[in-house]
Amino acid sequence: MKILALARVHLGALAVLALLTLSACVLLAGLPRLVQGSFDAALHQSLRGATASQVDLAVRVESRSRQEDLREPSQFAARDQRFRSILPDPLRGLVLPAGTGTGHMSAKTWGTPVRGSGGMTYVNLGWLSDAGRRVRWTEGRAPGAPGTMNHQGTTITVFEVAVTEEARDKMRLRVGDLRVLGESDHVAVRVVGLFAAADPADRYWSHHPDILRVTEVQPPGKLDLERHTTALISDAGLTALSGEGRNLRYSWVLPVDPGAPTSLGVSELTGAVTAYGRVVGLQPGGGSQYRLETGLPQLLTGFLAALSTARTVMFLVLGGLLAVSVGVIMLAVHLLTDRAGEALALARARGGSLRQVAGTGAALVALAVVPAAPAGYALSWLVPGPVLPIVHAGPALVCGAAVGFAAVRTALAHRAPLRERRDDVAAARPSAGRITLEVLVVGLALGGAYLLRTRGLAAGTAGDDPFLLVVPLALTVAAALVTIRCYPYPLRLIVRLAARGRRAVPFLGLTRAARARSGSVLPVLILLPALAVSVFASVIADGIAGTQRLASWQDTGASLRVTSPVELPADAVARVGAVPGVELVVPAQTASVQLGYGGERAEIIAVDLGRWRRVLDGAPVSVPAMPAAGSGVPALVSPELRGRGTLEVGWQTRVKVSERGVVTAVPGFFARGKFLVVPYEINERAAVNTLLIRGDADPRAVTRAVGQPRAQVTSQAAALAAIENAPLTGTVRVVLLVTTVALAGYALVAVVVALVLGAADRARALTFLRPLGLTERQARGLTMLEILPMILVTALVGLALGLGLPAALGPGVDLSAYAGGVAVAGYSPGLVTPALLAAGLAAVAALGAYAHTVISRRRAPGAALRAGELV
Structure with a gap:
């Protein structure tokens, strides 16, 4: 042909x-x-x-003798090259070259007490391979070569060191001071300079928080704080640093590029890190074993x-x-x-x-x-x-x-x-085997949905549970089969009622709909999943949008929140209240407090809960009211502190608080751990360091009004924008929107194609009826009665399935990754999308029926009938 x-x-x-x-x-x-x-x-x-x-990737090893000591930077560099040479192929492309990113080498002591401090002050020694470009000197000079001094009749090493300004203030380590370290094997340190991080926000410093900040620990049974700091030494000081008399650890940090891994290679990458750790542990290192951290x-x-x-x-x-x-x-x-x-x-x-x-x-x-x-x-x-x-x-x-x-x-x-073949004379009867297979599919779909809701996800499978893929597909196929098999039966009942009437059009139209050919019901298999998936996508999108707003309020706890590491004076609070757009300002105090007299600590917030509830009026989150005061100061406690009754809290003074209720989280502050919520008046003098603000004020104007450089202003609107603009959340909105529009378009195309598929048969029937007196208006009515039942029933079933899929999937639908980490639950779909989809389908069906009758009206009887069919 x-x-x-x-x-x-x-x-x-x-x-x-x-x-x-x-x-x-x-x-x-x-x-x-x-x-x-x-x-x-x-x-x-x-x-x-x-x-x-x-x-x-940090490779570490401890030195316990002089034979294991590394005295020169070149020795560190040689081992760094060795550790890079044994990287597995998946890791080799992720690790940045030496001297770039956060990569470096270091040597540190730990647990080195200052002699005569009673074990409450510790000064450790630290060497950084790139200290010269990581720090700036604020006072004094950089450390130099070590010297010696006589101490109790013994010559000991004197290290020149530099410390931070925080160590100077909290531990009284000033330039020129000399301290003896150790309890048995003594060394001395002389402070010759003060330093600060060249870039405090550099991710590099997460490897060395002990160098930039003083660590304070409250030992059990003591009221005073134990303080630790690490002082910097020079390259020359490394030659005198030994692990023979103190705790000494060497480290090689291999920096990983955060923008290099791909989500498809995560499993391979995880296995490569595990394998690398085993290989590192086999490297020769004297008496100590290397380990990967x-x-x-x-x-x-x-x-x-x-x-x-x-x-x-x-x-x-x-x-x-x-x-x-x-x-x-x-x-x-x-x-x-x-x-x-x-x-x-x-x-x-x-x-x-x-x-x-x-x-x-x-x-x-x-x-x-x-x-x-x-x-x-x-x-x-x-x-x-x-x-x-x-x-x-x-x-x-x-x-x-x-x-x-x-x-x-x-x-x-x-x-x-x-x-x-003639399929228009009577409805086709399915075989017993086909009916059995369809019943089996429906039963399996309902059983799968029940199991998914009752058992949840299979242990260890997370989102890879096959039920998450099979159950929605099975439910869609089952709904389509039930629709195809069942929708003619109510139509036949209506046909019997129409047969008693005197009008022929309803009887003929509904009869043709009930005796539809297989080609006419085929669009059900397209319309139903298209509507179900598009409605499911719109419901998911609505649920994500609502949960994103909830997450932003949980993150901030107010329209605007001001937090400061130092006290905010009363005039600053007054200035914030005068900023345009600020409706209400609620001051609060937050701190980390001691519970009892041991080392247990908890977070605390002192605030007027009644006024805070006014700040959250209309928000998707709220805070409970403080119960009426009984004996002692009332307090709401976290689940970890439940059942303790009365607690003694060491804050500005020792205060006894009594448990009055349990809160699982405090919006904007605490989501887990040990915490308490107490009245604002718990302290004799309120040291305000937090402001909770209601209103739509400009965060920059609030920042200027606070006047405290170290204060931070957090906005609920900014938090919501950050969640919405995250890569995942932005993409999911686009994908769900495109999918909804595409599926709606395909559904409409299926309606049009269904009309065209039956056009010849329908035109032939109308051509038979026109010589019998069928008018154009009656022809349009007959066509619509033939088409609309299938369209409307399928639309209703598809919409119902789409609205019910989130509930049917139950615990399998966890979209917290798209909603700021908050689980998306309690889907409450609106009626806008279902109404638009149903109206669109009905409109297209009606327009198609009308267009078809207009076109078929112009056809001559000979174009649709064969000789002998009309006598």
Whole structure:
């Protein structure tokens, strides 16, 4: 047969098929790249948000003798090269070159007491390979070479050291001071300078918090604080530093680039870190064993755990899009093969083999889909993101499915020459085996949904539980089967009622709807999942948006929150209250306090809860009211402090507080751990360091009004914007919106194709009825009565399934990764999207019916009837 001539005759159907194929390939190849790119960006953001000490690879070893000591920087550099040379291939591309990023080498002592301090003051010695570019000198000079002095008749080493200004103030270590360290093996330190970090915000300093800050610990049974600091020594001082008489640890930090890992390689990367740790432990190091310290595997595992379910739900939505798009293309192929059916039947009757006829049908479809699929694939490369297998497989799957379906359907339709069927006389009866299979599918779907809700996710599978993929698909297939099988029965009851009436149009229209051909009910398999997935996506999007707002309020605890490490004076509070847009200012005090007389500590906030509730009026979070005071100061305690009754709190003074209730979290302050909420008047003089503000004031104006450089102003609006603009949350909104629009469009296309598929049969029936007196108005009514029942029933079932899927999936739907870490629960879908979808489908069906009757009105009876059919 001449394929091109046949294509010219059916050019319109070919164009529709090509357009559907193009759009499907763009979506199926582009959206996965967009989603996977957001996963990578979220991973990079997670690693950048963690401290460098968690992300980097740190190799450590202890020196216990002079033979194990390293005295020269070159010795450290040689071992750094060795540790880099044994990196596994997955890690080799992630570790930055030596001397860049946060990479460095160090030597530190620990637990070195100052002689005569009673074990309450500790000054440790630390050497950093890159101290020269990491610190700046604020007083005195840089440390130099060590010297010696006589102490109790023994010559001891005197190290020149530099300390921070905080150590000077809290530990009284001033320039020129000399301190003897150790209890048995003594050394001395002379403070020759003060230093500060060249960039205090540099992630590098997370490896050395003990150098920048004084660590304060309250020993059990003591009221005074134990203070620790690490003083810097020079390269020359390294020659006298030995582990023979004190605790000494060497470290090599291999910096990991936070922007290098990909979410697809997380599992491989975690295994590589574990393998590297084993290899490091086998390296020769004298009497001590090297060990690898890093929090990278825990970070990666936590990232996957937080993302796995959200990833599954996202790809579930994309899987629904794939199924619907392929289904719509099948409908278009069905339309094209029906249009070409007469020519193919004639070719078969004239001696054409079944292979030739089926090949012709497949070639005709290939003319449309083969050029369109590569074009869609090429357009998908405009979407940024990594290339996944589905990017290549999606267009090939669409193209292969369309051509294969065309070949199979054509072969089945023309396996015998001039074979005709009449499906409009009576409804087809399904076989017993088919009914049994459909009942089994429905039962398995309901059982799977029940198990998913009752047992939750399988242990250790997180979002990779196969139930999360199988149950939604099974529920959709079950709903489609039930709809196809059940919707004719209520129509037949209505037909019986219509048969008693005197009007013929309702009876004829509903009868044709109840006796629909298989091609007429085929769109149900497209409409129902399209509506279900699009509504499910819109419900998920609404739930995420609401939870994002909840997370922002939980993060801030007020419209604006001011926190300061020092006390805020009364005039600063007054200035904040006068800022335009500020409606209410509630002062509060926060601190870390001692519980009892031991080392146990807890966080505390003193605030007027009644006024704070006014600040949170209208917000999705609230705080409880403080119960009436009884004996002692009332307090709300965390679950960890539940049941203790009366607690003695060491704050500005010793105060006894009595438990009056339990709170699991305090918005803006505490979410876990040990904490208390007490009245604002607990202290004799309120040392205000926190302000809770209601209003829409400019955060910058509030910052200027506070006048404290170290104060921080947190805005609920800014917190919400940060959550919404995160890589994951931004992408999920785009994907859900695109999916909803695309599926709604495919649903409407399915309605139109369904109208066109039955156009010839419907025109033939109308042509029979017009000589009997059927008017144009009655023809439009008959057509609408034939089409609308299937459309409306499918729309209602699809909407109900989409609204019920979040509840059916139950614990499997965890989208906290898209909502600031807060679990998305309590979906409360609105009626806007369902109403728009239903109205759109009904409108398209009505317009299609009207257009069809207008077109068929112009056709002559001979165009639809054969000789002898009308007498």
